[in-house]
Amino acid sequence: MIHTRSVGGAAAVAGALALALTHAPAVPAAQAADGPAWGDCPGEPQRGVYCATLDVPLDHTDPGAGTIELTLSITGRGDAPRTLVVNPGGPGAPGIGTERQVWSSLPPEVSEEYNVVSFDPRGVGASTPLECGDADGEPRRPAPPYEPGSEAEETERLDAARQVAAECGAEGAELLPHLTTENAARDLELIRAELGQDRLDFLGYSYGTRLGTTYATLFPERTGRMVLDSVRDPEDGSWEAQFKQNDAFQHRAGQFFAWAAEHDDSYGLGTDEQAVTETWDATREELAREPAGGRAGSAELDDMLASAMYTDASWPNLAGAVAAHRDGESGRLLAAVDQLAEQGVDTTLLAYTCTDDAWPTAWDTWREATAASAEGAPHFAWLNTWYSAPCVFWEEPAGEPVEIGSEELPPMLLVHAADDPATPLAGAERMREALPESRLVVVDSGNHGQFLFEVNDCVDDLGFRYLLTGELPESGTTCEGGPAPTP
Template sequence: MTVRAARLAGVAGVAVTVLGLTTVPAAAAADSGITFAECAPELGAPRGTGCAQLAVPLDYTDAAGKQITLTLAAAGSLDAPDVLVVNPGGPGESGIGTPQQVVASMSPELRDKYLVVSFDPRGVGASSPVDCGDTSGLVPTPMPPNEPADADQEQQRVGIARSIADACAQHSGDLLPHITTQNTARDMDRIRTALGKDKLDYLGYSYGTELGATYATMFPATSGKMVLDSVVDPTASGYESGFEQDPALQHRAGQFFEWAAKQDATYHLGTTGDAVAGTWNDLRGKLGAEPLENKVGSAELDNMLASTMYIDASWPTLARAVTDYRAGETSALTSAAGQLALSAVNGPQLAYNCADDEWPADWRKWHADTTRAATESPLFAWLNTWYSAPCAFWKAPTAPPLEIGSGDVPPVLLVQAKDDSATPFPGAQRMQRAFEGSRMVLSDGGNHGQFLFDQNDCVDKPVTQYLLTGQLPAADVKCAAPPAPGE
């Protein structure tokens, strides 16, 4: 699934309000000042969030031509001297709820310093969204097993992927060529200018690290303090990154099985990691042969496991759902499968993933590479491939190549968990090498999205200090992982 969504956990409310902000537009962006006011009800913004709109070019090669509208959101004090722009990940994630989550988790010193601003990137949510139409008829319920039993079953899944790509092109064809990370970086510079800031201070999670690194490469002179949390590999294409994730997800699943074994008195799934893995595989086989209520098959179970690998706080929920199913109570599994089915086709995410890089057009390569990956990562290799498979048939040109870190780029602060399965650690190491002089805050855990949301003071303190002072740590920082649930 080339999973790049960030985990921004629900947080306790902090009394913050945005009543309105007006900035004097810079000369380069005449008449484009931003005024935050009450959000439209249909945006579903958290209380205390202000919203605004900004026009940007659809096509930056014709900047005076057709414009599209970005929707921005902000939270924090209007008296704050600085602005922190935040991207929650994805690609394809809405930023409307992000400022309130971030502000509520900040230290008092950071809340005094920053108004937090996020936005729906182009093609997402309330910012000229990519529309793939009604895809419910394209995706069967339950899905066929991720690992095809034969060539016919594989071609059924290939056909679904082709149909999704065709539907997105039919409904959003003129928009798709312009939904790229490079264009979103250009949009961020327009946001910076409209906010009246000489430098962009930035916090990006997951895919947001790719966006931040792209901005710093394209606009090094206006890059301010840059925090990249849960870091995407800057050297891997979208196709390659899926195969990087496969073994990392498999390793993280092994940690989940070991954790469940320690909690056997509660969940009764096995007393060793291998025993829990056996229980899990038995369940996959059973659901593959006889899907639950004709809704939950082995593919849906695989999706649940992959989603749960982002954050160990979700492990008890999945373990309990399996325990209840084995005891005859099935509602938790069917409910979880239903929630995942709602996002079975994420058009905005596909638009970015498919247009940012070139993808193989010959399905024989996908088959050979996935078959090979499945020997090491049997739970996830085919799942990841099917998630990205529409890119083999995407109807939009790819963005021009950009070498992340090329040119006179500034050092940045990287934040990473050693066992993060969505953005594996080796990618963060490559990003650090791409931005000479950068520092890394490394947690020994595996949760995706560290700063502010993993309740780890060892991580939060150096990042907070950097955002307050602009001074990178003198050396990389290594942190212990917070305890897993129930430990």
């Protein structure tokens, strides 16, 4: 699947998250005698941010089978009565750093009420990490086109997918079976208890909404206030969701092409959506034949397009880079390719994705479904399939995900952009049905991640009021989106 690796860290959404600190923590987090031993964080120190470690069972069904380590991070005023635990998405994205972004974006009346905690989930970052050997390295550039033009190109990508699965299976054999959303949710319950909170107050983005609602389903009596933003469909497994994403991304790309047409005087890509689409596809074909700088081919252009669909703040840079390339200057295009290449294969994301849900194990099934999807989503169907293709060969059998929903769950606030490509709106609507006391606020936008990250007073004020009072908006509440970006 095409995922945001996190709302706070992915290149796909980096433009939306360049948050200025509005106020800094005044004091270190309170050091409870029986709570976490807060100290310095790994890496470069951040003023007012502290870290601690927590041992959790490797296997929650067999606590005697050993433990792994989670790393938590906290910021706030120290004596706040509540704690908001944040997950930025993924799955399998590091959370350390998100706490500072979130807390610094809260108004004083909310930040006085809440400390903010994040964590690197099991298998990730500063927690006990998943090791996948050479699979964690950077892919070669240029990559072969996503849509195979020959049997050799298809075989090359299949071999790469098979190698990732094999190396993760060999290097991460002990940890891999236990990288599931259910285990991560049970980790959350231990984090809540370690923080000394009666209930878990939670802010989750994208995959974080699946993590949060899994926790709530397992521990309804311990669930506090939850803000769920860019909501995952509670009914679809990753296989089904992948193909729904394709259509949603293609729709969002149409909006980008139409926007570029409105600014043809700046970019010269075409005067209407169809003309820009044709220019884009001609550029793809040219790059497939002769990659820019020897490393920016059609697959790299597709990667950049997919990344830019998460936030329209990225649109001017992408349109400008392509326009400059067409004028003979490829420096901006190559810089973007180099940034994407640094990310490499996200093996932890794959570990959760391939292990949480069942995937077809016959490549012919994938090929047929992808070819059918590509008829309506030509820019994304094959790209999305190759992202997930290691799941064809995953050595660890998939588990049974928790069925989301319970009549016992407290009211939650769901926030969702109408044209979100990564988590289509229909899934958020089904989540609202699964959480009968919840409210869904729909924003007239396509940007993935709204609360705190879009500077939208309508959305933010609803979230702040809910966190402070537990009060939800009326059913059917909507918010306007932000203005379209300027060239």
